[in-house]
Amino acid sequence: MNALSSIFGYLHGDDGWNILSGLANTIILWLVGSVLGAALGFFIAVARRYGPKPVDWLLKAHVEVIRGTPFLVQAYLLYFGGPYLCLALGDGSVCLTLEPFHAGLLGLTVYGSAYYSELFRAGFEAIPRGHIEAATTVGFTRWQTLRRIILPEMTMLVLPSMVNMTILLLKETAVLSIISVKELKFQVDIIGNRDYAFVESFTILALVYWALVEICGAVGRAAEARLSRYRFAHS
Amino acid sequence: MSWELFWLLVEASGLTILYSAVSIVVGFFVSAAVCAGVLSSNRPISAAARLFVSFFRGTPLLIQLLLIYYLLPQIGLNVPSAVAAVLGLSLCTAAYQAEILRGGFQSVPRGLIEAADMCGLSAFATFRRIRLPIAVRLTLPALTSEAIMILKSSSLISVVGVVELTTMAKDLASSTYQPLPIFAAAGFVYLVINLVVAGFGQLAERAARRGHA
Amino acid sequence: MNRRALINWSLALATGVVLGTALPSAASADVLETVKKAGVLKVGTETEFAPFDFIDKGKHVGLNVDLFEEIGKEMGVKIEWVTLPWDGVLPGLETGKFDIVAGPATITKKRLERYKFSPPIAEATVAILKKKGDASIMKPEDIAGKPTGAGKATAQLAQLQEFVKKLPKQGEVKEYVGFNEAYADLAAGRIAGVANSLPNIAFVAQTSPVFEVVQPTFGVKTYFGFPENAAPEYASLNDAVAAAMAKIKADGRMGKIQKKWFGVEFDTPAEVKDPAI
Numbered sequence: 001m002n003a004l005s006s007i008f009g010y011l012h013g014d015d016g017w018n019i020l021s022g023l024a025n026t027i028i029l030w031l032v033g034s035v036l037g038a039a040l041g042f043f044i045a046v047a048r049r050y051g052p053k054p055v056d057w058l059l060k061a062h063v064e065v066i067r068g069t070p071f072l073v074q075a076y077l078l079y080f081g082g083p084y085l086c087l088a089l090g091d092g093s094v095c096l097t098l099e100p101f102h103a104g105l106l107g108l109t110v111y112g113s114a115y116y117s118e119l120f121r122a123g124f125e126a127i128p129r130g131h132i133e134a135a136t137t138v139g140f141t142r143w144q145t146l147r148r149i150i151l152p153e154m155t156m157l158v159l160p161s162m163v164n165m166t167i168l169l170l171k172e173t174a175v176l177s178i179i180s181v182k183e184l185k186f187q188v189d190i191i192g193n194r195d196y197a198f199v200e201s202f203t204i205l206a207l208v209y210w211a212l213v214e215i216c217g218a219v220g221r222a223a224e225a226r227l228s229r230y231r232f233a234h235s
Numbered sequence: 236m237s238w239e240l241f242w243l244l245v246e247a248s249g250l251t252i253l254y255s256a257v258s259i260v261v262g263f264f265v266s267a268a269v270c271a272g273v274l275s276s277n278r279p280i281s282a283a284a285r286l287f288v289s290f291f292r293g294t295p296l297l298i299q300l301l302l303i304y305y306l307l308p309q310i311g312l313n314v315p316s317a318v319a320a321v322l323g324l325s326l327c328t329a330a331y332q333a334e335i336l337r338g339g340f341q342s343v344p345r346g347l348i349e350a351a352d353m354c355g356l357s358a359f360a361t362f363r364r365i366r367l368p369i370a371v372r373l374t375l376p377a378l379t380s381e382a383i384m385i386l387k388s389s390s391l392i393s394v395v396g397v398v399e400l401t402t403m404a405k406d407l408a409s410s411t412y413q414p415l416p417i418f419a420a421a422g423f424v425y426l427v428i429n430l431v432v433a434g435f436g437q438l439a440e441r442a443a444r445r446g447h448a
Numbered sequence: 449m450n451r452r453a454l455i456n457w458s459l460a461l462a463t464g465v466v467l468g469t470a471l472p473s474a475a476s477a478d479v480l481e482t483v484k485k486a487g488v489l490k491v492g493t494e495t496e497f498a499p500f501d502f503i504d505k506g507k508h509v510g511l512n513v514d515l516f517e518e519i520g521k522e523m524g525v526k527i528e529w530v531t532l533p534w535d536g537v538l539p540g541l542e543t544g545k546f547d548i549v550a551g552p553a554t555i556t557k558k559r560l561e562r563y564k565f566s567p568p569i570a571e572a573t574v575a576i577l578k579k580k581g582d583a584s585i586m587k588p589e590d591i592a593g594k595p596t597g598a599g600k601a602t603a604q605l606a607q608l609q610e611f612v613k614k615l616p617k618q619g620e621v622k623e624y625v626g627f628n629e630a631y632a633d634l635a636a637g638r639i640a641g642v643a644n645s646l647p648n649i650a651f652v653a654q655t656s657p658v659f660e661v662v663q664p665t666f667g668v669k670t671y672f673g674f675p676e677n678a679a680p681e682y683a684s685l686n687d688a689v690a691a692a693m694a695k696i697k698a699d700g701r702m703g704k705i706q707k708k709w710f711g712v713e714f715d716t717p718a719e720v721k722d723p724a725i
Binding site: 084178 | 535538539542558559562563600601602622623624625629632633635636637638675
């Protein structure tokens with residue numbers, strides 16, 4: 001039997017278009033989710049470092065709960081449980097009934113933010129105290145210290161982990177098929193389930209995800225190469 | 236949701252913990268070797284290590300498990316479910332851990348390595364005494380995150396026939412038609428396990444910081 | 449493209465080829481002989497398909513468990529269950545991890561191209577599941593204009609889509625990763641009905657106080673069968689299973705088991721050669 005030719009058979013016509021639209025949704029969810037997640041994660045890390053103690057505790061609890069539970073469970077509870085969460089308003093009530101795509105994006109952003117914030121925290125911790133003290137001594141403001149000392153110094157340490165995390169988020173987008181988000185796995189699995197062509201569908205999934213991960217890794221390497229110039233200039 | 240159902244989840248979480256713990260430990264040793272390979276100046280070794288990272292980080296764990304479980308028997312290696320599960324999980328986590336460690340190694344201050352060199356430490360001694368401990372210390376939070384990630388990803392080993400926590404939750408949800416309380420309870424069990432892991436991670440971080448100061 | 453990327457791509461392609469060509473080539477010895485010699489028939493299934501296979505109080509039970517118990521008796525072998533998510537079940541059948549799949553699955557033309565099917569074990573004809581007390585849906589046609597759903601890529605979804613197309617007002621037909629997610633969305637109120645085979649939703653309504661079945665069934669008549677390996681070395685095993693099932697059906701055991709799990713008996717043909725879909 002020739003699986004390769006039957007794989008190509010699925011790459012055109014209606015199936016091909018469906019796979020392409022699934023790929024587009026996966027990429028949008030991944031890019032937007034990880035950018036928003038990283039931004040939110042950065043704010044969480046900064047708020048935890050510079051904010052008052054109670055803010056730190058609250059955000060720590062948030063991070064631990066999000067990190068400690070599977071994305072599958074979070075997405076499931078958000079999408080299927082949301083409609084039961086209602087706010088009684090003057091005339092009637094408003095419930096958290098989200099469309100699959102919106103629920104997916106929200107879930108992914110919040111999930112990513114918890115992990116990204118931990119990476120930033122690790123970066124902050126790794127900066128030798130002396131560097132920060134020196135910056136304070138020469139009259140740097142907190143913001144200047146963050147921008148000129150902490151961020152450049154921690155980038156080399158944090159970048160590989162950031163790439164890791166971003167790749168993990170790509171894999172997590174596949175979980176969203178459970179709440180009917182029509183991403184890549186949802187669409188490709190249709191071939192497997194309808195025609196029982198599981199070998200073909202798994203091969204397509206493996207190759208496409210691998211290609212996406214390689215692109216992400218290449219971007220990460222390019223960024224590292226660029227930023228490592230700083231490293232030698234500073235040390 | 237009854238206590239009886241909750242207890243079934245707790246029982247199933249035993250397998251989640253067992254498989255994850257074994258895989259994280261096995262994966263750490265593999266990752267140290269892979270990371271050394273990636274950073275090696277020997278081109279074929281470095282290329283092989285990079286390919287390892289690329290494959291196990293690039294393809295979905297589900298498919299890696301299917302490959303190990305179904306493809307290895309074709310070349311005469313009949314892997315039982317348990318072995319396939321551990322193999323899949325530890326190779327996958329090794330790829331991620333290797334990348335984390337690489338970040339740590341590249342952040343070890345040059346001066347320290349040069350100093351060790353001047354003191355006459357061999358390359359291996361420098362690796363074992365200076366570079367590895369510092370790299371691990373710098374990357375402890377990321378390594379803890381990865382351990383938690385594997386605990387959660389271990390739900391995929393059901394595809395080779397191991398009924399762990401997530402699979403048990405899905406099974407129970409589908410036979411009782413009360414998915415929300417059951418998934419919430421499963422999330423709670425995961426949270427408790429992961430809080431313990433995060434707690435250990437923090438203890439290790441604190442200990443490492445003391446050693447540093 | 450640099451050299452590393454090239455290596456990666458060729459490896460990726462090689463994986464695809466190996467995946468595609470190596471999986472379906474299983475052992476060539478006669479499988480019935482092997483099964484008889486070992487005294488064990490290995491059956492692969494998933495456990496999220498009540499009332500056929502599911503977990504009750506931590507134990508795997510259901511119609512399939514009872515039926516294969518009888519098949520095992522007829523063939524003089526013990527049954528060994530291998531439970532996996534549905535994703536892993538059919539690859540397992542193709543690579544010989546087990547000898548037959550319990551499933552069951554709706555017998556369709558496309559699937560018959562790839563697998564053999566056992567004699568049918570139940571009717572798979574479709575009906576609507578609604579929220580209990582929803583007075584706006586009293587017959588299947590009442591779903592006109594309302595959002596409904598079913599598991600993606602299932603024979604039941606195809607039937608629902610056909611049915612909705614012919615209604616005066618078309619509501620959205622939503623696709624879910626599985627039927628359990630469709631039930632959850634019905635409970636959450638996003639859809640008004642789920643279309644699935646009558647044996648499945650009758651069991652849902654019986655187990656859960658939240659749902660109710662809308663009679664009668666609609667669409668074309670279809671049947672559930674057990675997927676079997678179509679390779680020649682499996683032919684004798686498939687024949688032996690068919691013979692055992694014929695005997696179980698003839699002496700009334702099949703009817704009893706159906707009654708126990710579905711509440712009703714089904715009149716099924718001896719074989720489905722040319723399915724309606």
